[in-house]
Amino acid sequence: MNFSLSGRESFLLNKIGRVADSLNLEAYLIGGFVRDKILGRPTKDADVVCIGDGIAFAEAVAREFNPVPKVNVFKTFGTAQIKLPDIELEFVGARKESYRSESRKPDVEPGTIENDQDRRDFTINAMAISLNAQSFGELVDPFNGIAHLQQKLIKTPLEPGITFSDDPLRMMRAIRFASQLQFQIHEETFEAITREKERIRIVSMERITDELNKIILSKKPSIGFDLLYRSGLLQIIFPQMADLAGAENVEGMGHKDNFYHTIQVLDNISVHTKNLWLRWAAILHDIGKPATKRFEQGTGFTFHGHETVGGRMVPKIFKHFKLPLGEEMRYVKKLVELHLRPISVTKANITDSAIRRLLFDAGADFDDLMTLCEADITSKNINKVRRFLSNFEAVRTRCIELEKSDHLRDWQPPIKGEEIMQMFNLEPSRVVGDLKTALKDAILDGIIPNEYNAAYNFIMEESKKYGLTKVD
Incomplete structure (x- = not known):
C-alpha cells in the first residue's frame, strides 16, 4: 500500500x-x-x-x-x-x-x-x-x-439507485464527500440522487443537519451547495435557500442570482474562519430577499428591509434544522440584521453617532460583522472590490478611534434600570425603560460622555420631565 x-x-x-x-x-x-x-x-x-x-x-x-x-x-x-x-x-x-x-x-x-x-x-x-x-x-x-481516489471520483459500489433508496442519507454523504475532498460525483451516481431525492424525507432532521454542517465546514462549501441545488435535495431540505436562486430581468434592469451570490459569500468567509455560526450567518445574510423583492419603475429591483425580514426568519430556520436556539442563534440573527449597517456608514459625512450605534449594536461581534461584510463583496469588477474594501477599512479605523475613547463594545450603561428604580422608588415600568433609553441615546449621540457622574446628572435632569423626586 x-x-x-x-x-x-x-x-x-x-x-x-x-x-x-x-x-x-x-x-x-x-x-x-x-x-x-x-x-x-x-x-x-x-x-x-x-x-x-x-x-x-x-x-x-x-x-x-x-x-x-x-x-x-x-x-x-x-x-x-x-x-x-x-x-x-x-x-x-x-x-x-x-x-x-x-x-x-x-x-x-x-x-x-x-x-x-x-x-x-x-x-x-x-x-x-x-x-x-x-x-x-x-x-x-x-x-x-x-x-x-486517483480519479477524484465519488461512486457507489453497487447500483446507485438501490444504494440511495436503501439509505437516503447516503445522498447527503455523497455531496458532503464531494465538498470536503473536492471530488466529482460519478454521472450515474448523481443521476440516481436526482431520481431518489424524495427519499430524503424519511431521514431524521438531526442526521441531515449533521451532514449539512459538515458541508458548511468544508474548505469550499459552495461545491456542496451547488450539488444540493442541482440535485433537487436543497429544495426539499432547505427551500428558503433554494428560493434565492435565479436572476430576473425586467425592462433591461436585472438582479444577480442571489443563491450563487450567497454561496460565493460562504466561500469567501470560509477563507477567514472555521466558525460554523459565522458561516451560517453568511448563508442566511440575504435569506429575506425573495420575500422583499420588488420592481420599481426607473429604479429596478429592490430588496428593502431584507435584513430585518431575514433576521425574523433565522429562529424558524434554526428550529427547522434542530440547531441550538440560544446564544448561537442570537449571534446569527444579529449578524443577519446588521450586515448592511457597515455599508451605510461608509458614506460621506457619516456622524460619530452612527459609528457609536454600530459599535454598540454589534458589541463583541463587531469584527465578525466586518468579516461578513467584506465576504459579501462578490463583484467581478476589481476596482469596485478595492473601493469597498478601502471603505470598510476606513470604517474599522473610525470604530477603533471611537472605541478607544468611548469603550462601547460590550457596553453597559453606567446606570442600570435597578439603580434608577432605587433612586426614585419605582417599580418596573415604562418610565424606567424611557429613562434607560434616553440615557443610552444621550451617550451614543455624544451628548454626554460614557461616565457615571455624567450619566447620574443626566438622569436627574431627565427625571424632571416625569415629575420624579429622588429618594434620600
Whole structure:
C-alpha cells in the first residue's frame, strides 16, 4: 500500500492483528481510515471489521492494554468502541444488510468481508486492509476504490439507485464527500440522487443537519451547495435557500442570482474562519430577499428591509434544522440584521453617532460583522472590490478611534434600570425603560460622555420631565 503509518498506529494495528490471530478471526481495517491514509489526510478514528463477533473481539483487544480501557458497547448496532488518548477504535462484525422502503434502518445478519464491502456507501470507503499477520497490509479493493481516489471520483459500489433508496442519507454523504475532498460525483451516481431525492424525507432532521454542517465546514462549501441545488435535495431540505436562486430581468434592469451570490459569500468567509455560526450567518445574510423583492419603475429591483425580514426568519430556520436556539442563534440573527449597517456608514459625512450605534449594536461581534461584510463583496469588477474594501477599512479605523475613547463594545450603561428604580422608588415600568433609553441615546449621540457622574446628572435632569423626586 502507498501510505505510511506512524509508529503508534503500526503498534496498535499489529496488536489488533495478533489478537485476531489468537481468536482465529479475519480482521480488517475498513472505510475512512484507509481512505484518509491513502489521501494523506489526518485520521482520528479507525473502523475494524472482523468475520465474527465484533463486540467480543473489542473486549479481547482491550484486555491487551494496561490499564484496560473501557469498552463502550452498542448492542443494538452490534458495535463496540474503545477510546484511546490519540485514536478511537470501533469494532463490528462483518454483516450483510437488507432494507425496507419505509426505513433507513436495515435488517442485519452476519456476513463475509465481501458482504460488508457490498453494503458500504462509496467505493472509496469500501477498501479494506488485512490486519492478520500472514496478510498484514494487503488491500482488499473489489470496487476499484484506489482508482477512484486517483480519479477524484465519488461512486457507489453497487447500483446507485438501490444504494440511495436503501439509505437516503447516503445522498447527503455523497455531496458532503464531494465538498470536503473536492471530488466529482460519478454521472450515474448523481443521476440516481436526482431520481431518489424524495427519499430524503424519511431521514431524521438531526442526521441531515449533521451532514449539512459538515458541508458548511468544508474548505469550499459552495461545491456542496451547488450539488444540493442541482440535485433537487436543497429544495426539499432547505427551500428558503433554494428560493434565492435565479436572476430576473425586467425592462433591461436585472438582479444577480442571489443563491450563487450567497454561496460565493460562504466561500469567501470560509477563507477567514472555521466558525460554523459565522458561516451560517453568511448563508442566511440575504435569506429575506425573495420575500422583499420588488420592481420599481426607473429604479429596478429592490430588496428593502431584507435584513430585518431575514433576521425574523433565522429562529424558524434554526428550529427547522434542530440547531441550538440560544446564544448561537442570537449571534446569527444579529449578524443577519446588521450586515448592511457597515455599508451605510461608509458614506460621506457619516456622524460619530452612527459609528457609536454600530459599535454598540454589534458589541463583541463587531469584527465578525466586518468579516461578513467584506465576504459579501462578490463583484467581478476589481476596482469596485478595492473601493469597498478601502471603505470598510476606513470604517474599522473610525470604530477603533471611537472605541478607544468611548469603550462601547460590550457596553453597559453606567446606570442600570435597578439603580434608577432605587433612586426614585419605582417599580418596573415604562418610565424606567424611557429613562434607560434616553440615557443610552444621550451617550451614543455624544451628548454626554460614557461616565457615571455624567450619566447620574443626566438622569436627574431627565427625571424632571416625569415629575420624579429622588429618594434620600
